[in-house]
Amino acid sequence: MSLVSGSGTVGPLFDRYTAADWAVAWGGSAPPPLDADDIRRLRGIGNPLTLGEVERIYMPLVELLVTHMGAQWDLRRRRAALNRRPGRPMPFIIGLAGSVAVGKSTAARVLQSLLQAEGRKVALVPTDGFLLPNAELKARDLMHRKGFPGTYDMRALVGFLTDLRLGRPAHAPVYSHQTYDVVPGRTVAVEDAEVVVLEGLNVLQVGPLQQEGEHRPFVSDFFDFSVYVDAAEDHLRRWYLDRFLALRATAFQDPEAYFHRYAAMPETEAAAFAESVWESINLVNLRDNILPTRARADVVLRKGEDHRVREVWLRRV
Incomplete structure (x- = not known):
């Protein structure tokens, strides 16, 4: 089993499992x-x-x-x-x-x-x-x-x-x-x-x-x-931008929606707005407030670029 412990930036706090090994170690039939x-x-x-x-x-x-x-x-x-x-x-x-x-x-x-x-x-x-x-x-x-x-x-x-x-x-x-x-x-x-x-x-x-x-x-x-x-910052950024543009074509179409004004905006302008929100708000919150709390969790589900969980970190202390 390819379990790795104490590597990366998480120190000795977690045992790290690949998705396959997590299923073997903790899964049932x-x-x-x-x-x-x-x-x-x-x-x-x-x-x-x-x-x-x-x-x-x-x-x-x-x-x-x-x-x-x-x-x-x-x-x-x-x-x-x-x-x-x-x-x-x-x-x-x-x-x-x-x-x-x-x-x-x-x-x-x-x-x-x-x-x-x-x-x-x-x-x-x-x-x-x-x-x-x-x-x-x-x-x-x-x-x-x-x-x-x-x-x-x-x-x-x-x-x-x-x-x-x-x-x-x-x-x-x-x-x-x-x-x-x-x-x-x-x-x-x-x-x-x-x-x-x-x-x-x-x-x-x-x-x-x-x-x-x-x-x-x-x-x-x-x-x-x-x-x-x-997940890594670059993955999160892309998922946020993709989600914003998807909502622009769906939920934002409702005239009562708070972000309705972005539904009719040219896609390049809407994407630029979403990028600015990510950089000035969401990324700042992630770095300053959210990510520093990761080490306090009992389990971390670490996603890859495809949005699927690739590793599971299980807190040991």
């Missing part, structure tokens, strides 16, 4: 519980997800997650018994991070579908809903930094996760990619979920160290397991 129609439904724009990739990469990952879930739930039962209090039905929370255009949403949907096939009740919650409304971002002169740390309602997000941890009904705000804004007054209830997948750019961010005696929880403090979807 059961066929995928999905079919071709499921794969088409789960794919994101420009993401060539295949049934084979689900079998080689995501099914072994779910096998690992199920093992962690069993151990975590057993520990919670034991602690509840030791403290002579009833065990609250707290969900297993998975954090899923990565750059714009890397395929986080597709990965999250695949995990949700596979865990549901295991008989689990799974809620998928994007952190987009916890962004500050555009009106507030404009008032703070932060629209050009949307998606950066500091542009989210962290009090609401931590409150949501606290409710989950305490076994209480939790409500997540809803975000519209058509209007590019939080939908006023609209929330989604997350109740009785055994597993919650929280997907977002900066969910592994921790921020400055706290002073002694100060308690300020970070989002990642609530995770039972975390996944980072990774």
